[in-house]
Amino acid sequence: MKKISIVSSCFNEEDNIPILYRGINEVIEKYIERYEFEFIFIDNDSTDFSQDELRKLAMDDKRVKLIFNSRNFGYIKSAYYAIMQASGDAVIYLASDLQDPPELIADFIDNWEKGCDVVIARKYDKKSFSFLNILRKFYYFALDLMKDEGGNLIRNYKGFGLYDKKVIDKLKEVEDPYPYFRGSVLDMGFSMKIIDFDEPERTSGFDKNNLVTLWDNGMLGLTRTTKVPIHIITMIGFFGTVITFALIMLSLICYVGYLNFIIPKKMLSLYFLMFIQILSVGMIGEYLIMLCRFAEKKPLVIEKERINWEG
Numbered sequence: 095m096k097k098i099s100i101v102s103s104c105f106n107e108e109d110n111i112p113i114l115y116r117g118i119n120e121v122i123e124k125y126i127e128r129y130e131f132e133f134i135f136i137d138n139d140s141t142d143f144s145q146d147e148l149r150k151l152a153m154d155d156k157r158v159k160l161i162f163n164s165r166n167f168g169y170i171k172s173a174y175y176a177i178m179q180a181s182g183d184a185v186i187y188l189a190s191d192l193q194d195p196p197e198l199i200a201d202f203i204d205n206w207e208k209g210c211d212v213v214i215a216r217k218y219d220k221k222s223f224s225f226l227n228i229l230r231k232f233y234y235f236a237l238d239l240m241k242d243e244g245g246n247l248i249r250n251y252k253g254f255g256l257y258d259k260k261v262i263d264k265l266k267e268v269e270d271p272y273p274y275f276r277g278s279v280l281d282m283g284f285s286m287k288i289i290d291f292d293e294p295e296r297t298s299g300f301d302k303n304n305l306v307t308l309w310d311n312g313m314l315g316l317t318r319t320t321k322v323p324i325h326i327i328t329m330i331g332f333f334g335t336v337i338t339f340a341l342i343m344l345s346l347i348c349y350v351g352y353l354n355f356i357i358p359k360k361m362l363s364l365y366f367l368m369f370i371q372i373l374s375v376g377m378i379g380e381y382l383i384m385l386c387r388f389a390e391k392k393p394l395v396i397e398k399e400r401i402n403w404e405g
Contacts, residue, residue, distance in 0.1 A: 097130040098122075098203065099182030103173040104148075104190035105138040105166065109298035111147045114188075115158075117196035125203060135190070136161040136176035138169065139398075152401045160401040167395040170311065173253065174273045175394040178266060186256045193293050194254040201289050202256035211284035214255035216248060217293040233312055237319055247319060248288070251276055258284070271388060274318040317384050324381060327374045 100118055104111060115133070122131055135148050135158065145162060152158040161176060169189075177185055184206050188194035198215055205213045219231075234249045253275050261284055268278065280286075316323070 095128070095130050096184075097132060097182040098125075099132050099134060099180035099185045100199070101134045101136075101173070101176045101180055101185060101187045102190045103136045103138065103169055103176055104140065104144055105169065106140045106142045106144060107190045107298075108140070108143040108147050110190055110192050111135070111144060111151070113298075114190050114192060114196060115151055117192075118199065121196050121199045124200075129203075131157055132180070132182060133158045134161070134176050134180055135159070136172050136395075137163065138166045138172045139163050149401070156402055158401075159403050160399070161395075161397055162399040162401075163395045164398040168307075168310075170275070170314070171272065171394040174275050177257075177262065177275070178394075180262065183259045184256055185259070185262055188254050189252075191296060192298075193296060194252075195291060195294060198254075198289060198291060199256075205287045205289075206256050206258065209285065210287040211258040211261055212255065212279060212286040213289065214248070214251050214279075214286065215289050215291055217250045217252070217291055219250065230308075237316060248276075248280065251288075260284070271394070272314065272384070273394075274314050277315065277318045313380050314384075317380055323377050327377055330370060331374070 100122075102114065107114075118133070122129075125131075133151075133155070135151075137145055137148060137160070139162070148158075148160050152160050159179075161179065163172060167175075173187065173189075177187055184203075186199055186202055188196065188199075194215065202213045202215075234247070238247055238249075257279065261279060261282065264282055265273075265275075265278060270278075
C-alpha cells in the first residue's frame with residue numbers, strides 16, 4: 095500500500111492545530127482503504143500551548159509524528175526540514191494557520207493519481223489596497239520582468255501542494271542551507287497541475303509575518319530567481335567608467351587646446367551617484383549573504399525532541 099505524508103509547520107497555533115487535524119481526517123477518510131497516511135507536525139519552539147496540543151494528538155494517533163525544534167529557526171527552514179523527513183510516496187504540505195484549506199487535499203490526491211508529479215495551490219489575488227499587498231504585487235511584477243531565461247515564477251504560490259516522492263528525492267540531492275522550496279520545485283520541470291483557491295481569513299491566532307520576514311523571503315526569491323540585478327549593477331559600473339574616462343579625456347584635450355569646457359559638478363549629480371553606490375552595495379550584499387549561507391553549511395534546524403518516529 096502506498097503512503098502519503100501530510101506535513102505541517104506551526105508556531106503558536108494552539109487553537110488551529112486540533113481544527114486542522116480534524117479537517118485533514120475528514121478529507122482523507124475516503125482514501126483510508128487505498129493509502130497509508132502519516133502526519134508530520136514540526137513546531138518552531140512555540141511559546142503557547144501548541145506543543146501540548148500536538149502531544150495529545152500523538153498520544154491518541156500513532157500516525158502523528160512530531161518534531162520540536164530547539165528554537166525558532168524560521169518557517170522557511172523548518173517547513174523544508176519537515177518535508178525532507180517524510181517517507182511517503184507523495185508529500186502534502188500545508189500551513190497550520192488554516193489559511194491553506196485541508197479540503198484541497200482531495201484535489202491534490204486525485205490529480206496525483208492521474209499522473210501529476212506536482213499539484214500546487216495558488217491563491218487568488220486579494221482585492222486589497224493595503225501597503226503590503228501593493229508591495230507584494232509590485233515585487234512579483236518586477237521579479238517577472240527580471241527572471242532568468244527559462245526561469246519559472248508562479249504568483250501567490252506559497253508551497254501549499256502535493257509533491258511526488260521523485261520530486262522530494264531530487265530536492266534531497268541538493269545541499270541547501272537556506273532552501274527556496276517553491277523555486278526549486280518549479281525549476282525541476284516535473285509535470286504540474288495548478289489549483290486556484292480563495293484564501294480564507296484567519297479565524298484564530300495572528301499572522302507571524304512582518305516587514306523583516308517578508309523582506310527576507312523577498313530577497314531569497316530574488317537572489318534565487320534572477321541574476322539580472324547584479325548584471326545591471328555591473329553594466330552601470332562599466333558604462334559609467336567608460337563615460338567618465340571619455341569626459342576626462344575631453345577635459346584634457348580642451349585644457350591643452352585652451353578651449354572653454356567645464357564639466358558641471360552639481361549636488362544633484364553627487365546625490366545620484368551616492369544612491370547608485372548605496373544600491374550597488376546593497377544588492378551585492380544580498381548575494382554575498384546567500385554565498386555566506388552556503389559556506390556556513392549550518393543544519394536547517396536542531397531538534398529538541400521527536401515523538402512517534404520509532405521504526
